[in-house]
Amino acid sequence: MQQNEQLENQPDEQLEKQQKERRDFLGCLGGAIACGAATVVASAASSAAVAATAGGAVPPIPNFDWSKHQWAFGVDAERCIGCLRCVEACKRENNVAPDAHHFRTWVERYVTLEGEEKARIDSQADPANIAASGTDGQYRFANRYKDAKVEKAFFVPKLCNHCTHPACVQVCPTGATYKTEDGAVLIDHTYCIGCQYCVQACPYGARFFNEEKGVTDKCTWCYHRITKGLQPACVEVCPVSARIFGDRNDKQSLISQFIQNHRVQVLRPETGNAPNVFYVGIDKDVS
Amino acid sequence: MPRHIVRLVLIMVGFAVLAYGAKQFFTVDSFYQYGHYRGSSVADIASDKPKYKGTAYCASCHAPQLAEWSNGIHNRPDIGKVVRCEVCHSAGGERDVRGTFEHVSTGPDHPKNLKMVVPKDTRQLCTLCHERMTGRPLQQRQIVVAEHAGTQQCSVCHNPHSPRLNLVSAASTAQAGDAAAGKAKAAACAGCHGAEGVSVNAPGPTLAGQHAAYLHDALKAYIEGTRSDPMMNAGAQGLSDDDAANIAAYYAGVTCVSSLDAAKQATLQDKTTAPKCAACHGADGNSTNPSWPKLIGLSKAYLVNSLKAYKGGARKNGMMAGVVKDMSDADMDNVAAYYANATCK
Amino acid sequence: MDALFHASPFTGYVYPNETVIPWTVLIVVYPYLTGLVAGAFTISSLYQVFGFTQLRPVAHFALLISLCCMLTVPLPLLLHLGQPERAFNAMITPHVTSAFAVFGYAAGFYIILLVLETWFVFRPHIVQQAQQRTGVMRWFYSILSLGSYDLSEKAMSYDRKWLFTLAIIGIPGAHGLHGYVGFVFGSLKSREWWSSDLMPVIFLLSAIISGTAFVIVLYVVSCKLRKVSIDLSCMKVMAYALWGFMMFTLLIEGVEFLSLVYRGREGIEVILEFVTGPLIIPFFILQFGIGSVLPLIVITFLIWRGTSGTALIVGITGSAILVLLAVLMMRYNVVIGGQEISKTAKGLIAYHPPILGREGLLAAGIVLTVPLILLSVLVRLFTPWHDSPRTA
Incomplete structure (x- = not known):
């Protein structure tokens, strides 16, 4: 079993190494173009610093060691009932602006009508659904297809994919967004300059600009909860277990079982971002 | 080398040193600790409550x-x-x-x-998950709101904490009274409700065998004045909540006696109205949920009066108001006649 | 009361977060300015390095234009940032995989290079002024001269070597800088409209034409203001340069658009819906028709007919103004257009820039006038004119 894991890990590590080398090379190249010696010296110094501290050190979070976890998220779209409790819980838990244009997580509805080839898609930003909830700060899907002839319909929850190779982290000019050892992509709100390059780079539309704070914002998998042994708020309130969260290092965890027992998919694999949110029960129209 | 070139080079070197120094000085301490980011931000983010x-x-x-x-x-x-x-x-x-x-x-x-x-508006709340909606998986319980309950609140019939009907209800957690103590207190009731709670020709309804929880709730309503009846409001005055529970326990324990109504031959003519009642009161009048009264042992006249009181608003109950809203006098007669024949179980 | 954000209506399906456009007109202005820098520097270098002596009347002027635009480039970026006071974070801890972080250093490096080159070019002028002027201005110039009034042949030959080296570094520097702005957009795989290998080339070529056009317009304006005659041979060389680079730009842009449509990858239906709908006027009519094809025809006609005199000047200047508009529209269509096509490839967002506010059209307009104000100050401090009387 262990041997197996090692075998599986090897190509990954090699790939990782190659990509790191590539990144380092690109970095040096960029640096050289940028300002010659000064930057090279600086980046050399910084990589040296990384090398010096990378082994062993863990952030001082009580009762939590990030090197022992590898988080992942599962979405079972076949179970989702579109009640949007996850969306409201997320907004409260994380103080996200209560409107229909800023979401750390949202739910999409895909409806294919008889005789139509493409699905009709809507989410909380749709005027019909804003009207159904009555206010911008509460969320509800309008029952707009109740009299239509529907061939196929389902809901798909969306959130940040916490990619293995996050495009947003790649483009961040300052290092205000980064990937932690345990697999979460976080934003340092005290260091972000608010250029919104990451918002552009994310192919999933998971990032948004927090106008109040002047920084970008997105799902953290409720990092303040998961490091205390809790579930993310959206998972906590999902009444039908359509959202699954856990540690892949624990082979008995719900998420490990979920990935093991289903044929899981990720969104837009062609971007090379390698998402860590795994989907079951989505269709060709979902991207 | 000309002086201006030397000075220029010196300025450039000075600038480079200054810039590098500034970069080092302004780099936050924990930066580069774990990677290209402020290391202390990880614990900062994790410390949110x-x-x-x-x-x-x-x-x-x-x-x-x-x-x-x-x-x-x-x-x-x-x-x-x-x-x-x-x-x-x-x-x-x-x-x-x-x-x-x-x-x-x-x-x-x-x-x-x-x-x-x-949440007060359970129609808004419960339908978030239970309104029949395109895209909702079939295993999810769903209703077409208009057909299911009209304009009723969900909480009239369902306890949101445990919504399935006829399972566990809020009333079941009420404390059971002391039947023996209740019997002593109940002496005053016999005048109207008959000895042993079986009303023959007396003005009050039969109480024998009724659910304790329902009787307790009814008495409480008379004590508090939320249900009005000149006789009962006066009679209930001075009773404590414990007394009410005891009396309820006593009558609930007395053997049920089927209605003595003369019109035994009356059968249900309107098949559409009774099923509405049956959902809560049982098809044979023996409701299994302690919150809702059994309809056994009650006279046709009492049942008709009650229905009219609900329709007229003299008795207030959201569920019953919804049920009787569309009932004609003939419907009420019909239903009352049917349940007046109910036999104990 | 100014709303905290500006949500745009949409058609089809777009991600909910996309309804607030992240990059607005300020980010349209920014590549436009860097383009002017690269283009004006090209004109200056053609004289400095490649010996196009006809360009002598505008060479130093173009250098000042380049400097003024470059000094303004950080302004729209800073205005756009959510936390402008933290802007230096990108310099203190530059993330080398980020196109933006490297841009900070590249731009800084390039500003230094431009300042140095300007200094060497105007050193004789500075030394001269330091010796002639009195009062505050004497102090100003003597500080700038670094206290050395050495204009000997030996010193001047050193200066020429430095100048040549700086110009040689500056050409790839300026063009690299701007090609790099193209990379900022082209390297994003999230948007089909941007994600193209030709993006840096398109940005670079359009930069050169916009810079050349800017120099033409400002040169004509300055001659009118100073009431001196316009050097026709200089105008002609710039018109040739404009014509040549425009040819390339049009071709490459055409090829890029063609390959985008021909490849027909996921989302092409929405892109076609976009270009045949909301983009008809800004893209096909303004950018291609009026802004590119029309001036190309006009200049071709002028060259073919051997027009000279006032007609030539009016023709070239008019074309240059149209080119400036075309390149601005091109930046708009790339930056805003790219964000109007949803990442879902299933919907379109209709962005209408507000007039007022930090991200409004007025702010962008003010930013665009800053280089002109800077220029009007600098031409008074460092006289860049080389009007030769023989072309009167």
């Missing part, structure tokens, strides 16, 4: 409600359906029992007060 606390947190103050919920259909981890407290009541951590807020949230829809969120 959770607002959603989980059911265990709620249980510390709301054990009875939790007990209702934990045995009900809203807590079925075996089929992956668990509607935890905070799904409907919102984040527990937004209300700190010590009076200080762990998080003062912003925005009009984030409650800041200490009171727990008790």
Whole structure:
């Protein structure tokens, strides 16, 4: 079993190494173009610093060691009932602006009508659904297809994919967004300059600009909860277990079982971002 | 080399040194600690306080409600359906029992007060999950609201903590009274309700064999004045809640006697009305839910009067008001005649 | 009361977060300015390095234009940032995989290079002024001269070597800088409209034409203001340069658009819906028709007919103004257009820039006038004119 894991890990590590080398090379190249010696010296110094501290050190979070976890998220779209409790819980838990244009997580509805080839898609930003909830700060899907002839319909929850190779982290000019050892992509709100390059780079539309704070914002998998042994708020309130969260290092965890027992998919694999949110029960129209 | 070139080079070197020095000086201490980011930000982000606390947190103050919920259909981890407290009541951590807020949230829809969120409009709340909607998986219980309950609130029939009908109800948690103590108190009732609670020709309805929970609720309503009847309001005056519970327990324990109504031959002519009643009161009048009264042993006249009182608004009950809304006098006669024949079980 | 954000209506399906456009007109202005820098520097270098002596009347002027635009480039970026006071974080801890972080250093490096080159070019002028002027201005110039009034042949030959080296570094520097702005957009795989290998080339070529056009317009304006005659041979060389680079730009842009449509990858239906709908006027009519094809025809006609005199000047200047508009529209269509096509490839967002506010059209307009104000100051401090009387 262990041997197996090692075998599986090897190509990954090699790939990782190659990509790191590539990144380092690109970095040096960029640096050289940028300002010659000064930057090279600086980046050399910084990589040296990384090398010096990378082994062993863990952030001082009580009762939590990030090197022992590898988080992942599962979405079972076949179970989702579109009640949007996850969306409201997320907004409260994380103080996200209560409107229909800023979401750390949202739910999409895909409806294919008889005789139509493409699905009709809507989410909380749709005027019909804003009207159904009555206010911008509460969320509800309008029952707009109740009299239509529907061939196929389902809901798909969306959130940040916490990619293995996050495009947003790649483009961040300052290092205000980064990937932690345990697999979460976080934003340092005290260091972000608010250029919104990451918002552009994310192919999933998971990032948004927090106008109040002047920084970008997105799902953290409720990092303040998961490091205390809790579930993310959206998972906590999902009444039908359509959202699954856990540690892949624990082979008995719900998420490990979920990935093991289903044929899981990720969104837009062609971007090379390698998402860590795994989907079951989505269709060709979902991207 | 000309002087100006030397000076220029010196300025450039000075600038480079200054820039590099500034870069080193302004680089935050924990930067590069774990990678290209401020290392201390990880612990900063992790130190935020959770607002959603989980059911265990709620249980510390709301054990009875939790007990209702934990045995009900809203807590079925075996089929992956668990509607935890905070799904409907919102984040527990937004209300700190010590009076200080762990998080003062912003925005009009984030409650800041200490009171727990008790959703009043269950038609809005329950339909978030249970309205029949395209795209909702079939295994999810769904209703077409207009056909299911008209304009009724869901909570009239369903206990949101354990919504499936005829299972566990709020009333079941009420304390059982002492039947012996109740018998002594009940002496005063016999005048109208008959000896042993079986009313023959007396003005009051038969009480024998009725659900204790229902009788207790009814007496409480008379004591508090929320249900009015000159005789009963006067008779109930001075009774304590314990007395009420005891009396209820006594009558509930007395043997049920079937109605002595003369019109035994009356049968149900309108088949569409009775099923409405049967959902709660049972097809044979023996309701199994202690919150809703059995219809056994009641006279046709009493039943008709009750229905008319509900329709006219003299008796107030959201569920019954909805049921009788569309009933004609003939319908009421019909139904009353049917249930007046009900036999005890 | 100014709303905190500006949500745009949409058609089809777009991600909810996309309804607030992240990059607005300020980010349109920014590549436009860097383009002017690269283009004006090209004109200056053609004289400095490649010996196009006809360009002598505008060479130093173009250098000042380049400097003024370059000094303004950080302004729209800073205005756009959510936390402008933290802007230096990108310099203190530059993330080398980020196109933006490297841009900070590249731009800084390039500003230094431009300042140095300007200094060497105007050193004789500075030394001369330091010796002639009195009072505050004497102090100003003597500080700038670094206290050395050495204009000997030996010193001047050193200066020429430095100048040549700086110009040689500056050409790839300026063009690299701007090609790099193209990379900022082209390297994003999230948007089909941007994600193209030709993006840096398109940005670079359009930069050169916009810079050349800017120099033409400002040169004509300055001659009118100073009431001196316009050097026709200089105008002609710039018109040739404009014509040549425009040819390339049009071709490459055409090829890019063609390959985008021809490849027909996921989302092409929405892109076609976009270009045949909301983009008809800004893209096909303004950018291609009026802004590119029309001036190309006009200049071709002028060259073919051997027009000279006032007609030539009016023709070239008019074309240059149209080119400036075309390149601005091109930046708009790339930056805003790219964000109007949803990442879902299933919907379109209709962005209408507000007039007022930090991200409004007025702010962008003010930013665009800053280089002109800077220029009007600098031409008074450092006289860049080389009007030769023989072309009167």
